[in-house]
Every structure is written in structure tokens, then in C-alpha cells.
Amino acid sequence: MNKKTTKAKTTKIEPAEKQPTKLEELQEKRERKMVLMQGNEAVAFGALDAGCNFFAGYPITPSTEIAEILALELPKRGGVFVQMEDEIASISAITGASLAGAKALTATSGPGFSLMQEGIGYAKITETPCVVVNVQRVGPSTGMPTSCAQGDMQQARWGSHGDSPAIVLYPDSVKECYELTIRAINLSEKYRTCVILLLDEVLGHMREAVRLPDMANVRVISRIKPTVPPHWYKHYDENQKYLSPLASFGEGYRYNVTGLTHDQLGFPTNKATEAADMMERLRKKITYNIRDLVQIESYKMEDAKIAIFAAGIVARAAKAAVSMARQEGIPVGLLRPLTIWPFPDDAVRKMLRDVDVVVVPELNQGQLVREIQRLVKDRSDSKLIKIQRVNGKLISPTEILRKMKEGM
Amino acid sequence: MMKNYEIRLSGSGGQGLILAGIILARAAVIDKRRVTQTQSYGPESRGGSSRADVIISDQEIYFPEATNFDCLLALTQEACDKYLFDLRDTGVLIIDTTYVKNLALAAENTYEVPFTDIAIEKLGSPISTNILSLAFLVKITGIVKEASLKQSIAESVKPAFVEINHKAMQIGFDLAAKYGK
Numbered sequence: 001m002n003k004k005t006t007k008a009k010t011t012k013i014e015p016a017e018k019q020p021t022k023l024e025e026l027q028e029k030r031e032r033k034m035v036l037m038q039g040n041e042a043v044a045f046g047a048l049d050a051g052c053n054f055f056a057g058y059p060i061t062p063s064t065e066i067a068e069i070l071a072l073e074l075p076k077r078g079g080v081f082v083q084m085e086d087e088i089a090s091i092s093a094i095t096g097a098s099l100a101g102a103k104a105l106t107a108t109s110g111p112g113f114s115l116m117q118e119g120i121g122y123a124k125i126t127e128t129p130c131v132v133v134n135v136q137r138v139g140p141s142t143g144m145p146t147s148c149a150q151g152d153m154q155q156a157r158w159g160s161h162g163d164s165p166a167i168v169l170y171p172d173s174v175k176e177c178y179e180l181t182i183r184a185i186n187l188s189e190k191y192r193t194c195v196i197l198l199l200d201e202v203l204g205h206m207r208e209a210v211r212l213p214d215m216a217n218v219r220v221i222s223r224i225k226p227t228v229p230p231h232w233y234k235h236y237d238e239n240q241k242y243l244s245p246l247a248s249f250g251e252g253y254r255y256n257v258t259g260l261t262h263d264q265l266g267f268p269t270n271k272a273t274e275a276a277d278m279m280e281r282l283r284k285k286i287t288y289n290i291r292d293l294v295q296i297e298s299y300k301m302e303d304a305k306i307a308i309f310a311a312g313i314v315a316r317a318a319k320a321a322v323s324m325a326r327q328e329g330i331p332v333g334l335l336r337p338l339t340i341w342p343f344p345d346d347a348v349r350k351m352l353r354d355v356d357v358v359v360v361p362e363l364n365q366g367q368l369v370r371e372i373q374r375l376v377k378d379r380s381d382s383k384l385i386k387i388q389r390v391n392g393k394l395i396s397p398t399e400i401l402r403k404m405k406e407g408m
Numbered sequence: 409m410m411k412n413y414e415i416r417l418s419g420s421g422g423q424g425l426i427l428a429g430i431i432l433a434r435a436a437v438i439d440k441r442r443v444t445q446t447q448s449y450g451p452e453s454r455g456g457s458s459r460a461d462v463i464i465s466d467q468e469i470y471f472p473e474a475t476n477f478d479c480l481l482a483l484t485q486e487a488c489d490k491y492l493f494d495l496r497d498t499g500v501l502i503i504d505t506t507y508v509k510n511l512a513l514a515a516e517n518t519y520e521v522p523f524t525d526i527a528i529e530k531l532g533s534p535i536s537t538n539i540l541s542l543a544f545l546v547k548i549t550g551i552v553k554e555a556s557l558k559q560s561i562a563e564s565v566k567p568a569f570v571e572i573n574h575k576a577m578q579i580g581f582d583l584a585a586k587y588g589k
Contacts, residue, residue: 034437034440035437036430036433036434036437036443036445061451144451145451146448146449146450146451147448202446202472202473205446205447206444206445206446206472207430207433207443207444207445207446208443208444208445208472209436209437209442209443313472316470316471316472317470317471319470319471320470320471323470394473396471396473396475397470397471397475398475
């Protein structure tokens with residue numbers, strides 16, 4: 001090309017009238033004073049505070065704000081944002097980025113979450129840390145994009161084929177959206193697996209007054225690095241807690257990555273003992289660390305004879321119902337799982353021992369209540385009240401209260 | 409300690425009700441109150457029904473959706489018909505008579521104002537109807553400080569549009585003053 005022509009084409013662009021950019025607006029929210037913030041915004045800020053430096057995704061309602069904010073914020077701090085051609089590519093990109101040392105995250109909703117399932121299984125079998133945020137909307141298929149649902153609770157556990165463990169978290173407030181995003185990234189790094197953060201449409205779009213904590217009070221966990229020289233490195237070695245060190249590509253360590261069942265070095269194997277070892281490690285790193293993984297909120301359960309078991313936005317209605325019932329002198333409490341998977345079996349067993357009636361409201365056709373039913377078997381005299389809704393509308397506190405009284 | 413004050417702003421997509429909800433919620437934050445703001449809208453960005461709920465309180469707010477409104481703003485006939493009956497007996501009803509022609513049930517505290525017509529007449533466009541009617545609502549109910557609303561508008565809209573929105577706000581305040589508020 002002619003150099004002169006190139007030079008001639010360069011024209012100075014005069015800056016437009018000074019207006020605060022979206023970036024400056026976002027900066028204000030990060031000044032850690034009390035501000036009005038959306039659930040999706042809190043997820044994006046949580047990701048940044050946890051050290052997320054790679055996002056690949058495909059925008060979808062009601063999760064789009066997460067991608068929008070990270071597209072603005074990541075490049076500023078040397079991170080990478082890629083808008084992919086679809087969700088299969090998105091989950092693949094974050095898995096690859098993670099192996100190269102990045103803390104990687106993607107955000108989607110039901111239709112995209114379905115597409116990601118194979119890739120989620122790949123991240124799990126290759127024990128690659130990454131986080132998938134699923135802001136649930138009404139399904140199946142495209143469903144109702146702007147309406148709220150909790151239809152992906154079992155998919156988050158069983159969506160990918162083959163037996164695999166799952167760590168799935170579910171907040172119930174804007175503040176908790178921030179906190180659990182950090183926790184999701186921390187757990188993915190610590191346990192070397194794909195962690196799923198569930199939100200729902202109302203939670204993702206809801207605004208509340210929030211003050212982000214000072215960075216000094218944010219606990220960030222990063223993957224354990226190998227302490228052995230490269231020629232001794234086993235990509236799937238494990239310590240007493242079934243956690244494995246992880247070397248990034250480019251750090252001088254060599255390993256093979258495959259979706260095939262593999263040995264400790266990462267090479268494919270059909271040997272029964274090696275296959276069993278791999279599957280056991282995947283299982284044990286979850287089941288042997290239940291105490292670290294399971295988080296529940298117990299609200300007014302001390303003297304409760306009736307318990308409501310609810311997660312996400314439905315737990316907010318449940319909490320209001322508890323307050324209303326308590327005013328009428330009915331001893332009701334709420335048990336809320338912040339960790340959906342692994343399921344809080346012990347806490348639910350205790351709840352079933354302590355109360356006579358359990359109410360399970362949920363925005364699906366019975367996904368949480370299945371787990372209660374699995375545990376209720378030893379106590380056939382416990383009464384179970386199911387409240388289920390899949391029409392895009394929320395379950396209200398008065399509805400919970402009414403159904404509870406009807407079933408008492 | 410005051411109980412939850414529930415406000416529903418309702419109308420059709422494109423009337424700026426969600427922005428109005430955000431501005432009201434932000435004003436409540438400036439007042440150091442507790443607040444939640446939620447919304448419901450269709451998959452389309454214009455037309456279709458749209459609503460924003462704002463709950464303001466001094467205690468923790470559990471359920472973020474307004475169920476029994478202390479105040480309902482309805483900018484369309486459809487919204488008015490749909491939500492009117494969830495207004496508390498003592499609640500404040502504010503309707504835009506440019507579009508709401510039939511009022512099935514007049515609440516005790518009903519304010520009927522042609523907000524859209526006034527916006528067109530005084531500001532040359534219906535675009536600021538949301539701020540005009542929100543300012544009216546704030547002056548009538550006193551739910552947030554007027555200065556906080558002004559600050560919130562400045563923080564929520566693009567700088568180029570602050571002036572026109574502040575003008576719309578003042579028109580809303582002046583209209584409410586005529587009702588002795």
C-alpha cells in the first residue's frame with residue numbers, strides 16, 4: 001500500500017460534547033458507597049472483585065447486563081471479553097482460557113444453558129475451573145424471555161451426560177448475587193471444576209441499595225500451583241482433600257487434556273482401575289468437602305413447627321410469609337439453601353425431624369420437592385405442602401400463607 | 409418505624425416507566441431508606457404492557473413485588489383496568505386522563521391529570537411524561553424528598569437530558585401544588 005495515501009486518510013476526530021461515559025457511571029458504583037444496583041450488575045462486579053479476567057459469552061435475556069458490564073470493564077484492567085458465535089463456543093472458550101491461567105466466566109439463560117451442557121461436562125472431566133451463570137427464565141425452549149422461573153434446578157445438577165458432581169449456588173438478594181459470584185469463582189478454583197451460579201429473572205433485574213465491601217474484606221481464592229518440578233507433574237494428582245494442583249499452559253508443565261476418561265497424567269485409558277480412580281476423585285472432592293460447600297440460611301427455625309423450604313426469589317416471598325404467620329402466632333421458619341448442589345441433606349433431615357409440616361414453594365413443577373421427598377421417606381408422618389407455578393408470575397407471600405393454612 | 413410503602417408505576421412499553429422506577433428508587437437511596445425496585449415487561453421494547461414496582465421502607469424488605477399498592481400510577485387504560493383493584497382502600501390513584509378514559513372504581517384519593525397532553529403542550533413532546541407524572545406522585549405522596557428526586561434525575565439520565573427532565577419535574581410539582589400539596 002502507498003504510505004502517502006495511508007497518511008492522508010488519517011483525520012483527527014474532534015471529541016464530542018463531554019458526557020460521562022458508561023465506564024465513568026460504572027466507576028461510581030464501585031466507589032463502595034451505598035448505591036442502587038441490579039442483581040446482574042452485582043454479578044459482574046463480584047466477578048471482577050474475584051479476579052475474573054476472561055469472559056466469553058453470547059448475550060441473552062435476562063442475563064445480558066452481565067456481559068454488557070464485563071465488556072466495558074474487562075479490557076480496562078487487561079482482561080479479555082469475547083462475544084462468541086453461540087453458547088457452545090462460549091463454554092469452550094472459557095475452559096480453554098482457564099487452562100491458560102485465566103479466571104473465566106460466562107453468563108447465559110435457559111436456552112444457552114442447554115447448549116452449554118456438553119462443555120460443562122468437559123470442564124468437569126478435565127477438572128478445569130470455570131463459572132457459568134444461568135439467569136433462569138421460563139422454558140422450555142425460548143419460553144418467556146422476560147419472565148421468571150426456577151426450571152433449571154435439576155438441569156444444573158444432571159444436565160450434562162454421565163455421572164458427574166455439581167456445585168450449584170443460588171442467591172436471594174442483590175448483595176448475595178455479589179457475594180456468591182465471588183464464592184462461585186473461589187470454589188471453581190479450589191475444586192477445579194465448573195461451578196454454576198443460578199439466578200432468576202427477577203433477581204437478575206431487581207435493584208436494591210447495596211454497598212460493595214472494601215477489597216480488603218473480599219476473600220479471593222486462586223488455584224493451587226504444583227510444587228514439583230515439571231517432569232514430576234501429574235495433572236490429576238490429588239492431596240488429602242482430593243484437591244489437585246493446576247499448572248497453566250505456558251508455565252513449563254506438560255500435560256494432556258482430553259474429554260476421554262484419563263489417567264493421572266491426562267492420557268486416555270480404558271483400564272477399569274484408572275477409570276474408577278478418576279470417577280472416585282470427581283465424586284470424593286465434592287462429598288468429602290460437603291461442610292465447605294454447603295451453605296444454608298436458617299430463619300426463625302429454633303421453635304418452628306412448620307418449615308418453608310425455598311430458594312432464590314421464592315425465598316423472599318417465603319420470608320415475608322414467615323413474618324406474616326409469626327404475627328398470627330403460627331410458629332413458622334424458613335430453611336434456605338444458598339448451595340443447591342450438593343443438596344443440603346443433613347440440614348433437611350434435621351428440619352424433617354424438628355417440624356410437622358414442610359412447605360415447598362417453587363417456580364417449577366416440583367424440582368426441589370423431589371429432594372425433600374427423597375429424604376422424607378424415613379418419616380412418613382411429615383406433611384408436605386407443594387406450591388408450584390410455571391406461568392411466569394411470582395408466588396406471593398399471601399399465597400404461601402394461604403396454602404400453608406389449608407394444608408395444616 | 410414505617411411499614412413498607414408499595415408503589416406501582418404502570419403503562420405501556422416505551423413510556424419510560426422502568427426508568428421512572430429506577431429514578432424513584434435511587435431517590436429513596438439518597439434519602440437513606442431501604443428500597444427494592446422490580447419490573448415486568450414483555451419481550452418487545454415498545455408497546456405491550458410494562459410496569460415498575462418500587463417498595464420503600466425503613467425495615468428489611470422481603471418480597472420485592474408490590475401486591476397491595478399504597479400508590480398506583482396508571483398511564484394507560486389497560487394498566488388502570490389491570491391493577492386498579494389491587495390498590496389499598498387508603499391508597500393514592502394517579503391516572504393519565506390522556507389515555508385513561510374509563511375509571512371503573514374511583515379511589516378515595518384519586519388524581520386525574522392529562523399528563524401526556526401537558527407534556528406535549530409545555531415541553532413539545534410526550535417523552536418526559538414519565539418524569540412529569542413521577543414528580544406529581546412524589547409531591548402528592550411525599551414518599552421521597554423533592555431535592556432527592558432532583559438529584560436522582562441528574563444521576564440517572566444522560567447529561568444532555570437533565571435540563572428538560574428537571575423542567576418536566578418542576579411542571580409535575582407545580583401541578584400537584586394546585587391540589588394543595
